Amino acid sequence: MPTGRSGDAIGYRFALPGDRNAKNEPVWFSGSKLDPDLSLPKIRARLAVGAAEPVYPDPNEYTWPASGRHQASTTIDHALATLADDQSDDQAAATISGSIEILDALAATSPVLSRKEIAQAARALDRTSFTHTRAAKTDLRAMRSAARAVLNAGPAVGRSDDGAAAATILSSLVLLAIVIAKWHTSRGHEYKAQAANTAADHLRTAYARHAAKPMAVLDLHSQCLPKPAQDRQAAAIRHALPVDQAAKVLNENGWSALAATLAEAEAAGHDPAVLLAQAAGRRELASADSATAVLNWRIRRDARLPTTLATAKPSTPDRRGADQDDRHRAHSRDAGEPRRPASAVGTANPTTPAPVAHHPPVPSSQAPAGDVGSMSSLAIGNTPGQRFLVRAPDPSRLYARV
Numbered sequence: 001m002p003t004g005r006s007g008d009a010i011g012y013r014f015a016l017p018g019d020r021n022a023k024n025e026p027v028w029f030s031g032s033k034l035d036p037d038l039s040l041p042k043i044r045a046r047l048a049v050g051a052a053e054p055v056y057p058d059p060n061e062y063t064w065p066a067s068g069r070h071q072a073s074t075t076i077d078h079a080l081a082t083l084a085d086d087q088s089d090d091q092a093a094a095t096i097s098g099s100i101e102i103l104d105a106l107a108a109t110s111p112v113l114s115r116k117e118i119a120q121a122a123r124a125l126d127r128t129s130f131t132h133t134r135a136a137k138t139d140l141r142a143m144r145s146a147a148r149a150v151l152n153a154g155p156a157v158g159r160s161d162d163g164a165a166a167a168t169i170l171s172s173l174v175l176l177a178i179v180i181a182k183w184h185t186s187r188g189h190e191y192k193a194q195a196a197n198t199a200a201d202h203l204r205t206a207y208a209r210h211a212a213k214p215m216a217v218l219d220l221h222s223q224c225l226p227k228p229a230q231d232r233q234a235a236a237i238r239h240a241l242p243v244d245q246a247a248k249v250l251n252e253n254g255w256s257a258l259a260a261t262l263a264e265a266e267a268a269g270h271d272p273a274v275l276l277a278q279a280a281g282r283r284e285l286a287s288a289d290s291a292t293a294v295l296n297w298r299i300r301r302d303a304r305l306p307t308t309l310a311t312a313k314p315s316t317p318d319r320r321g322a323d324q325d326d327r328h329r330a331h332s333r334d335a336g337e338p339r340r341p342a343s344a345v346g347t348a349n350p351t352t353p354a355p356v357a358h359h360p361p362v363p364s365s366q367a368p369a370g371d372v373g374s375m376s377s378l379a380i381g382n383t384p385g386q387r388f389l390v391r392a393p394d395p396s397r398l399y400a401r402v
Contacts, residue, residue: 011040051141054149061154065109066165068153070301072102072146076172077298080179082139091139092183093130098143099176100125105151106169114166114206121177121202127195128180161306167211168297174203175294178287204289211293218257218296225263233262233272240276245285254292261296265303275299 014034015026032039056067079095103122107115150169156162181196222230238246249255262272279298288294299305 051148052145054145054152056153062157063161064153065156066161068149069106069165069169071149073169073172073297073301075142075146076102076169076176079139079143080176083179083183087183089130092180094139094143095176096125096129096180098140098147099173100129101144101147102150103173105147109150109153109155110166111156114209117202117206121173121199121206124195124199124202125177125180128184128192128199163210164214164297164300167207167214168301170203170207170210171294171297174200174207175288177203182287215254215257218260222256222260225259229263230259233259236262236272236276240273241280245280245291249291249295252290252292254290254296258292258296261299261305264305265299268303268305270303275303278302
């Protein structure tokens with residue numbers, strides 16, 4: 001490591017084992033040669049910003065992944081409002097740099113279901129960052145602390161709360177990518193704006209995969225709401241939101257799920273109108289692909305509503321199909337065929353609910369170490385130690401394990 005006259009380090013170098021020159025000497029590369037952000041001064045400046053140690057309200061470690069994602073989504077929503085008030089280059093640089101770190105942490109702890117899309121979104125957002133801009137330290141520290149909360153919580157293990165929490169943070173990240181694209185467009189940065197839109201597309205795909213099941217459950221719950229309860233939630237929407245925004249929300253496809261969330265929050269002792277005002281007051285709701293989805297996840301997060309998945313009731317076979325099975329078994333006995341157990345004989349017209357989604361099993365040989373899938377068919381890898389990431393702009397991404 002190069003040192004100055006005082007003996008203090010002024011740089012550092014890398015060499016690959018076995019990579020030697022004609023004199024049989026190691027071929028050294030400085031950090032700045034690999035990437036400007038990996039120079040020692042840049043790394044020292046990065047470490048000086050620091051990050052707060054994550055705090056999880058529940059001592060049960062199984063709840064930490066969901067808690068970390070909720071904390072990060074709150075920070076992202078705050079960054080959206082801050083960027084709307086202060087559109088300086090320094091503020092944008094802090095928001096973009098921090099969001100990339102959150103995406104890295106989210107990709108490292110997400111199931112196979114969405115990890116690839118989140119990682120691709122991080123690479124796309126890399127292309128929107130600034131090279132020669134000093135980021136706002138306070139906001140960068142907040143975003144970095146959110147990333148640490150996600151990473152330290154460990155991988156999501158497929159619990160119902162994990163899916164809803166993933167949908168919450170991904171909906172915030174989609175909105176953030178859209179806002180970053182608008183920011184670059186307003187300054188004529190067409191290439192960076194296109195990269196931000198690409199990141200938003202990847203995040204939309206990841207969001208759809210995580211949100212499908214909990215949203216279907218909420219839609220199911222909304223069908224059980226009596227008409228007066230639905231009318232009461234619609235009145236809360238009209239009271240809390242501007243006229244045009246309220247009309248948009250009430251006409252969106254996700255309105256029934258939002259009504260179920262508002263009714264659940266009301267039953268838990270919250271005022272739906274207050275929750276709506278707080279959720280809508282974080283700005284940039286008009287830029288969202290679905291205002292009802294953003295409001296739904298923000299309200300569930302702020303009110304700390306649990307994700308309760310409905311238990312499917314046993315289906316009742318069609319009687320005609322059962323009669324046909326009885327006749328078939330009787331005919332088989334008469335013909336001398338071996339008797340089959342009743343469980344092996346299918347019904348003609350079963351009324352089983354359609355599955356929400358199907359994901360093929362992933363062989364354990366293909367699952368990365370430390371990966372925990374969101375489906376029961378996915379293998380769980382054993383990790384001897386914790387994983388940490390050293391991030392460099394694409395394509396240089398260094399991963400290490402201790």
